[in-house]
Amino acid sequence: MYTVKCFFVLMRADLKSRMIYKLSPFLYIFGLILLYISAFLGNYIMLTKFKNIDGWEYGQIIFIYVFCLVSYGVRSIFFNHFTNLGGMILDGSLDNILIKPMNSFVYLVGSHFEIGGFSHIIAGGIIFFKFNHLFGVTWNVKNIIFYIIAIICASLVQSSITVIIGSCAFFVEQNEGLRRLYEGFRQFIYYPVTLYNKYIQVVLFCILPLAFATFIPAAVFLNHPVYNIMSKTSWLLFLVGITGLLSVIAVGVFNFGLSHYKSSGT
Amino acid sequence: MMSNMIEVEQLVKSYKIRNKSDESRFSLLSKYTEKKAVDGISFQVKKGEILGFIGPNGAGKSTTVKMLSGILVPASGKILVNGIVPYKNRKKNGQSIGVVFGQRSQLWWNLPVMDSFEIVKAIYKVSDKNFKDNLERFHDILNVGEYLDIPVRKLSLGQRMRVEIAASLMHNPEIVFLDEPTIGLDMVAKEKINEFIKLINQERKVTIILTTHDMRDIEKLCDRILVIDHGKTIYDGDIETVKSKYGKNRMLIVDIEDELKSFHINYGNVIKEEGSKKYIMFNKEDFSAIDMVNEIENEYAIKDFSLVETDIEDIVKCIYSEQNK
Numbered sequence: 001m002y003t004v005k006c007f008f009v010l011m012r013a014d015l016k017s018r019m020i021y022k023l024s025p026f027l028y029i030f031g032l033i034l035l036y037i038s039a040f041l042g043n044y045i046m047l048t049k050f051k052n053i054d055g056w057e058y059g060q061i062i063f064i065y066v067f068c069l070v071s072y073g074v075r076s077i078f079f080n081h082f083t084n085l086g087g088m089i090l091d092g093s094l095d096n097i098l099i100k101p102m103n104s105f106v107y108l109v110g111s112h113f114e115i116g117g118f119s120h121i122i123a124g125g126i127i128f129f130k131f132n133h134l135f136g137v138t139w140n141v142k143n144i145i146f147y148i149i150a151i152i153c154a155s156l157v158q159s160s161i162t163v164i165i166g167s168c169a170f171f172v173e174q175n176e177g178l179r180r181l182y183e184g185f186r187q188f189i190y191y192p193v194t195l196y197n198k199y200i201q202v203v204l205f206c207i208l209p210l211a212f213a214t215f216i217p218a219a220v221f222l223n224h225p226v227y228n229i230m231s232k233t234s235w236l237l238f239l240v241g242i243t244g245l246l247s248v249i250a251v252g253v254f255n256f257g258l259s260h261y262k263s264s265g266t
Numbered sequence: 267m268m269s270n271m272i273e274v275e276q277l278v279k280s281y282k283i284r285n286k287s288d289e290s291r292f293s294l295l296s297k298y299t300e301k302k303a304v305d306g307i308s309f310q311v312k313k314g315e316i317l318g319f320i321g322p323n324g325a326g327k328s329t330t331v332k333m334l335s336g337i338l339v340p341a342s343g344k345i346l347v348n349g350i351v352p353y354k355n356r357k358k359n360g361q362s363i364g365v366v367f368g369q370r371s372q373l374w375w376n377l378p379v380m381d382s383f384e385i386v387k388a389i390y391k392v393s394d395k396n397f398k399d400n401l402e403r404f405h406d407i408l409n410v411g412e413y414l415d416i417p418v419r420k421l422s423l424g425q426r427m428r429v430e431i432a433a434s435l436m437h438n439p440e441i442v443f444l445d446e447p448t449i450g451l452d453m454v455a456k457e458k459i460n461e462f463i464k465l466i467n468q469e470r471k472v473t474i475i476l477t478t479h480d481m482r483d484i485e486k487l488c489d490r491i492l493v494i495d496h497g498k499t500i501y502d503g504d505i506e507t508v509k510s511k512y513g514k515n516r517m518l519i520v521d522i523e524d525e526l527k528s529f530h531i532n533y534g535n536v537i538k539e540e541g542s543k544k545y546i547m548f549n550k551e552d553f554s555a556i557d558m559v560n561e562i563e564n565e566y567a568i569k570d571f572s573l574v575e576t577d578i579e580d581i582v583k584c585i586y587s588e589q590n591k
Contacts, residue, residue, distance in 0.1 A: 002391070005388060006388055006389050009384070009385055009388040009389075010385065013374055013377060013381055013385055016377060016381070017374055017375070017376035017377050018376075020376045020377070020417070091370075092367070092370050093370065095332065095337050095367075095370075096367070096370065096372050098335075098336070098337045098356065099335050099336070099337065099360050099363070099365045100360055100389055101357045101358070101359075101360035101361040101389065101390060102357065102360075102389055103357075259339075262337065262338050262339045262353065263338070263339040263341075264281060264282070265281070265332075265337075265338055
């Protein structure tokens with residue numbers, strides 16, 4: 001209860017301090033929306049030329065694209081700051097958090113929101129409603145619930161990976177390289193992962209399990225034949241399990257990193 | 267009730283540095299050397315005491331303060347802060363201490379001062395009554411009430427530091443660590459901060475560990491000082507002894523014409539030689555600077571000279587060189 005209250009007090013303060021510069025945050029979000037929409041339009045023009053790529057219709061590819069945008073947006077709002085842990089260690093602002101009588105992980109999330117994440121979600125929303133007719137999905141109650149759960153799982157997978165990569169800063173002085181690597185591989189999951197060669201697939205399924213964030217839930221949702229080995233419900237349970245596991249690992253890595261910092265820093 | 271608020275015994279903290287030698291630069295398994303930032307420090311602080319914790323930059327002060335506040339885990343040794351082992355019980359320790367880092371703000375930069383106080387109130391579970399009483403009290407002494415509505419970024423450094431200290435005391439901590447609270451402040455602001463620290467210490471019997479490079483802060487506030495260098499204690503005792511011994515020290519810097527001559531002087535203590543520049547520490551009650559200059563002038567040709575008040579660094583150097591003799 002105490003932790004939840006503190007979380008909201010911090011969240012309110014952080015959002016308030018961002019809104020101090022009245023217009024700027026809105027222009028920032030608006031600018032990013034334009035950026036993502038225009039990037040999408042470039043792809044869209046290409047997609048309409050092909051209609052079908054390796055068994056994927058272009059409506060389905062757009063569906064995956066939206067899935068990726070929205071889950072990345074949620075991840076950005078809450079966990080983007082973990083990519084900056086290295087900087088916080090160097091300038092000592094992490095120490096300010098460690099002297100507080102509350103959970104450091106919760107403090108970090110609560111006190112640093114990245115409002116830029118809203119732009120991903122809004123851009124995703126716009127594309128979603130504009131191209132809904134191409135997805136071939138009937139939006140009944142069951143599908144809507146599945147979709148919401150899948151989006152939450154996808155966001156948590158993206159977030160977990162971010163936290164794990166960010167926490168590497170506790171062990172190495174510079175984790176900027178790792179972060180860039182993640183940003184690079186993240187670009188792959190805007191499209192069906194089966195389009196890529198084996199090596200990239202191995203990375204996306206096993207090493208940086210980004211495929212679980214977007215491709216698998218989207219493909220199952222779209223009834224893609226590759227995923228007909230299990231029922232939709234089984235897949236959903238499988239996803240929830242994987243997401244839970246990754247989240248536990250992420251918090252574990254963060255805590256382990258923190259204790260490493262505490263025993264090795266000066 | 268225990269009388270020692272802080273007990274530190276044989277505290278050691280080391281870190282690894284990568285060897286930068288030529289052979290290991292290209293090897294993946296680079297070799298590390300252990301360097302001790304804190305090397306066997308022991309001390310106690312009684313309830314209500316203000317301890318001046320001094321030493322040159324890199325002496326291990328911050329590392330010690332970080333261990334006391336539970337940020338870092340010691341390599342070995344014992345720490346007890348208000349009966350709590352800080353690194354084992356970081357959150358509980360956090361509740362009973364207040365920390366101010368002079369060079370790093372804990373306030374919310376863009377928000378009015380009051381918002382920072384409110385956040386402290388929530389995180390430290392300060393009751394409405396305590397919060398109100400403290401606000402009034404801090405306003406009486408520091409006039410913080412005047413800038414409650416002003417964003418922190420618009421405060422002057424002196425005003426900000428007052429708010430910083432007030433925020434660290436909002437949850438009535440029993441122990442406060444003040445890490446260079448007067449750094450960069452002008453004389454008037456320093457004075458104000460020092461008065462506040464003294465008053466709070468007397469009113470609430472708060473135990474304070476103060477690190478500073480300003481001898482005047484130490485003289486105003488501390489009954490006792492702990493001097494460390496290279497991670498080791500080099501002096502622990504009352505301030506009067508140090509003051510009478512070194513506080514009246516002055517440093518005479520002379521630049522002599524001839525570099526090759528070996529330099530020797532009957533008065534004072536040559537603590538540093540930089541080519542033709544000689545740094546001589548002396549007690550102003552024992553000798554006068556004029557006499558010294560005259561004496562030096564008899565044997566050497568003086569190009570230039572200047573007289574400066576000694577600061578903590580010089581005093582530490584002086585104590586250190588005496589220890590090593």
